Amino acid sequence: MTRMYHNLPVEAYTSQGWFDREQRLIFSQTWRFAGLAEDVPEPGHYVSVQAGLNNIFIVMGRDHRLRAFHNICRHRGTQLIRAVGKTQKALTCPYHDWTYDLEGNLISVPDESTEYPNGVDKKCFGLKPASVDVWRGMLFVHPDPDAPSLAAWFGDVDPHLGPHKAEELVEYPEARNAYEIKANWKIVVENYIDVYHLSHLHSKTLYMYDHGKAEYGWKGPHYHFWEPPSAEYSENLEKNLPTPRVIPEPHVGAWVPMLFPGIGIGAGEDSWNLFIITPLAPDLTRIENRTKLANASQWEFQKQEWSSWGFWKGFGGAKYEGKDAMNENDPMASGDFTTEDIYACEQQQKSLTSPYFEVGPPANGESPVTRHQQAVLDFMTAQETAEN
Structure with missing residues (x-):
């Protein structure tokens, strides 16, 4: 007989299987707090956050627009950036130096002529976008680039x-x-x-x-x-x-x-x-x-x-x-x-x-x-x- 803790089985609080389901079904499917608006004040500033199974970062572009991307290099999946900080004009993967601009476009592949004789179609390997929004002075991200709006998510309780x-x-x-x-x-x-x-x-x-x-x-x-x-x-x-x-x-x-x-x-x-x-x-x-x-x-x-x-x-x-x-x-x-x-x-x-x-x-x-x-x-x- 399953022991219950009110409406949930005890396993919901103790088992790795249930924890993994929550990471996939809840924390990977909802808006995640990423910081305060002042954490990303100028072009090149960024913050990263774990949103369920996804690590996502927010960066301010040269146009002063906030963008969110999955923190995954399109070459081998290495994490591009860590925690919080400021880059110059580009984001460079520490593994093989694939480099992206602040808008997520792949702009440089080292040794491209020798390592890739047929070239790399850079337009096909930009960073994968996520959603970003600001609410009550807070930054939020969502793994889905087409997520329902943050205003809709918090609208009734606001x-x-x-x-x-x-x-x-x-x-x-x-x-x-x-x-x-x-x-x-x-x-x-x-x-x-x-x-x-x-x-x-x-x-x-x-x-x-x-x-x-x-x-x-x-x-x-x-x-x-x-x-x-x-x-x-x-x-x-x-x-x-x-x-x-x-x-x-x-x-x-x-x-x-x-x-x-x-x-x-x-x-x-x-x-x-x-x-x-x-x-x-x-x-x-x-x-x-x-x-x-x-x-x-x-x-x-x-x-x-x-x-x-x-x-x-x-x-x-x-x-x-x-x-x-x-x-x-x-x-x-x-x-x-x-x-x-x-x-x-x-x-x-x-x-x-x-x-x-x-x-x-x-x-x-x-x-x-x-x-x-x-x-x-x-x-x-x-x-x-x-x-x-």
């Missing part, structure tokens, strides 16, 4: 994501970080959207919000969430904010959506944050965090305050000052809600392999968890039906 204009904010580079969680990517997503745990696991770290008044729901496979500040916290809201406002008054509260299949946004009165999920293995997930704030000149003085904390995490910027806050050996007394979440996710993943594992009835606040599981099933089924 009005529920808050009044923030991320493209007008500036990144706080000291808050950018990446780390790995020893848990399946769906465990990480489910923790992110689990409303029930907010007032329990995070009772001392996210106390500034009134979780009982949270408003949340779904638009297609995308989850949206908003909750107001608690009455006590809101009394002195402006004094409590660790940075100047990123949205005008009277807007208050936290907008914390999870966009399918793994793009979290945590936005409040003072900051706008990204939580990017990348599955690495059935039991390993990479998280990248990026934070944007008001114009740096308005909060220069806050950097000194934050530096005294060592590191600042989360859209609330709050610290728990309880007597055990500095007990580094106890994640539940860390004073950091990210540390609490990592611990919870990893403990759940460990339990999935126990023959005694079973789940109890989901609470009302866990309805987003089962809904997300259904979204995963529905999307995979639709893709498999399309393939057949």
Whole structure:
């Protein structure tokens, strides 16, 4: 008998076969976050990202137009570029020096006259295009050059994501970080959207919000969430904010959506944050965090305050000052809600392999968890039906 974790079999969180299906059917068939618009500011600048089974890069051409290509040399398939950077006027494969211009055209083949006596029809060997688009100041790629528009993909949920204009904010580079969680990517997503745990696991770290008044729901496979500040916290809201406002008054509260299949946004009165999920293995997930704030000149003085904390995490910027806050050996007394979440996710993943594992009835606040599981099933089924 197959053991179930709500709407999905346990194998969906533990098996390599299921992980491979998700890479092919979900992460290779959806829009993938690739960076912020300012990451590619000038001709020749580029970023690359893994989108399921595909490595894709975005490059700005000489005409200042963004283009996306599969990061595959048309000669032997070697990866052309790595990570992020700036090229000059061309992209050269490190293996045999086949060279492409910034528009993806093959322009040079070394030793062509001797190695290829009949020549190479360069028009037939340009880089394979992918799709690229910009939404709310973010760069996205899709492996399919004829993918449905990004506006259509996020259109229904867009009005529920808050009044923030991320493209007008500036990144706080000291808050950018990446780390790995020893848990399946769906465990990480489910923790992110689990409303029930907010007032329990995070009772001392996210106390500034009134979780009982949270408003949340779904638009297609995308989850949206908003909750107001608690009455006590809101009394002195402006004094409590660790940075100047990123949205005008009277807007208050936290907008914390999870966009399918793994793009979290945590936005409040003072900051706008990204939580990017990348599955690495059935039991390993990479998280990248990026934070944007008001114009740096308005909060220069806050950097000194934050530096005294060592590191600042989360859209609330709050610290728990309880007597055990500095007990580094106890994640539940860390004073950091990210540390609490990592611990919870990893403990759940460990339990999935126990023959005694079973789940109890989901609470009302866990309805987003089962809904997300259904979204995963529905999307995979639709893709498999399309393939057949």
